[in-house]
Amino acid sequence: MNEIPYKIYLSEEEMPKQWYNVRADMKTDHQPILHPGTLQPVVLDDLTGIFCTELAKQELNREDRFIDIPGEILDFYRMYRPSPLVRAYCLEKELDTPAKIYYKFEGSNTSGSHKLNSAVAQAYYAKKQGLTGLTTETGAGQWGTALSMACAYFGLDLKVYMVKNSIEKKPYRKMVMETYGANVCPSPSNTTEVGRKILDEFPDTTGSLGCAISEAVETAVTTEKTRYVLGSVLDQVLLHQSIIGLETKIAADKYDIIPDILIGCAGGGSNFGGLISAYMGDKLHGKKAPYFIAVEPASCPTLTRGRYAYDFCDTGKVTPLAKMYTLGSGFIPSGIHAGGLRYHGMSPIISQLYEDGYIDEARAVKQTECFAAAVQFARTEGILPAPESSHAIKAAVDEALKCKLSGEQKTIIFGLSGTGYFDMLAYQEYNSGKMQDYMPTDEDLEKGFAALPKV
């Protein structure tokens, strides 16, 4: 066995040249997505008005286990990838744990997160199809930034609907996107029909990913040579994000690192689905695999307290319906700082894998606990994490402390999906002792469930 360095970087030759489509290996396929008008399973033609054609094909692909990554995308990946698999020696020492802790760090790019992995792919396919513009939504701003970077690179126009709550908490995010040439609009806005309708009904809303999606879709279908792209939830996004898990496993295998536990934060599922991809592939083939933990905010407990049901992906009910864990498309979570985890639903792939027991555990954690873990991590490992990623840190620390009690030398890998450099107002709130926790009551949740579509 080679000696394990602090950071494992793959060489360019070792980097994956194909994405892995976990859906092709799933024992039970997830239920098909449904047309919002007919409630019938969508076919390619239903999707190509909203999505780029190639991405629509990927969305419906359950045959190909591996899909070649086009050369232009590989070129872009090489600018900021591979991301390192890092041994958290200093955190281990601080916790005084016998556990070995590793993290896959996706924050070493200007978007500050894993989102760039799918953004560059989606922009590439749009450009190749001859489109001139894209629309999207963004919550925490990481996806919007990533897509702005990708659109600047490929020369595409971009309109970003950013959750109002996030714009207020992260003004710099908007400026970064604008620096990359994007047009950023707070959502809900009065630039769309659906936005106006939501504002009429909830004039004081701080917005949600669900609302912003509705607005972005409406703008895409009413603008020429323009399509809508989404940064999470969809199968195509999990496909692109499989690069995280593939790299992780290649790096770990190279040094005979066999994780006992794999931990990721889960909002719409893009980070978690990407991180677990290669190991989940093993599990689906009956091989030994780590214990998978998806971590979500207590304020938006989709997997831990949601229903597995058909629902709209957006608040305005203009998108197709997906069978997924959901809190109801009308559920607007409290204004916690992990904007990227404030989504009512969950990737249909992750939902099905969880339903079938392939994902071992979903865990909800409070934001003050997450920030405590984030600050501890920053002070020991140097990197200031994104509020989203701090959910995974919190769970990793808890698992490592369990090892301390039991004396077990477990190997833990968690996904450090991004950095918190644009989240300083959140840190300031935490540092000042003013941060609060939020948890929906059962009554709040029942209201969301009652509004689920009857399918």
Add this chain to the structure above:
Amino acid sequence: MNEIPYKIYLSEEEMPKQWYNVRADMKTDHQPILHPGTLQPVVLDDLTGIFCTELAKQELNREDRFIDIPGEILDFYRMYRPSPLVRAYCLEKELDTPAKIYYKFEGSNTSGSHKLNSAVAQAYYAKKQGLTGLTTETGAGQWGTALSMACAYFGLDLKVYMVKNSIEKKPYRKMVMETYGANVCPSPSNTTEVGRKILDEFPDTTGSLGCAISEAVETAVTTEKTRYVLGSVLDQVLLHQSIIGLETKIAADKYDIIPDILIGCAGGGSNFGGLISAYMGDKLHGKKAPYFIAVEPASCPTLTRGRYAYDFCDTGKVTPLAKMYTLGSGFIPSGIHAGGLRYHGMSPIISQLYEDGYIDEARAVKQTECFAAAVQFARTEGILPAPESSHAIKAAVDEALKCKLSGEQKTIIFGLSGTGYFDMLAYQEYNSGKMQDYMPTDEDLEKGFAALPKV
């Protein structure tokens, strides 16, 4: 020759284990620093009241060419180093130049710059000496953030005097430092005698590095078990920063990359001095070396329009005097966004090397030109640069465009010393077309020169 990857990362074994002390190889040593009271060359005892003893020794060391990096510092370096040497393929394509452009990227850590290289060393020596606290100043906030990280890691108290102008332009910087446990105070402040004096004389001042240094020194010498540390200018800092140049040369040599031009931005000289270290060593030994270009802001043109003279390192005249290129310690530059380059003086080592012709060129550039280059770089290479680093980008782009005209295939390496994630208000100003350029008049400069101490 191996094929050149997008990013060259050294393995842990290839990383330097010693710093390089360029001063030991200089044909003409720089003039000694002088005690501010006696105007005699300082001896070790004069310095140990202000600086940690080991750092004071390094400051006076002109014998040892190489100094071992202590194991604890190497451990910390391994958390965020080596930094990559990156081939800017996309920028080359955008410029349509036959030049080969590389950049050494020092921004992949939470401090966002090269400053961490010296911060961890200085905090380590302080801890080892049994001190409990440090004081310092920060301009752009990169040094303060870096030192906050290092002090959090080693368990030291830290008081940071941050240039008022920078706090206003970069509020998030303060929050990051506070997250790492630092006590951040806007400078000039009324917490020190020298601060009160400066405020009396210039009540509307936006501050300067020179003022902040005076306050930090005063606080250090009046607080128990506390010393002052500085992020640039000093020989010890250039020693620690030599890690940048050593890594650069090892990586370049590995792939037979021979730079024709080496470009860095220069404020106090820590980044530039670090970047050129190993190649300057070659030059001092009579070997072939690249053409060295130091880039500074037109608003604070220390090398291009300053005097080579003895001067105080701070505005309050409490520090030792150094023979250096200077605009006068009373010179307060306009409020440009590259806070890290707003310093009246220049490292004595860099000054002497420039005076003796070992540094081939100093070049002053305007901030609007720098931001134009920064945005072009961000859109093509993905990384959003610090305003300071954009000075080097501007010069690199200009050199690459000269190659386009001449058809020469020169190899250019520049230092991308940091990221601009905390500088978004500056980018917003640029994006809105409201950014202005500043240049001191000859009269402004004469005023600074007239106040130079008579030594």
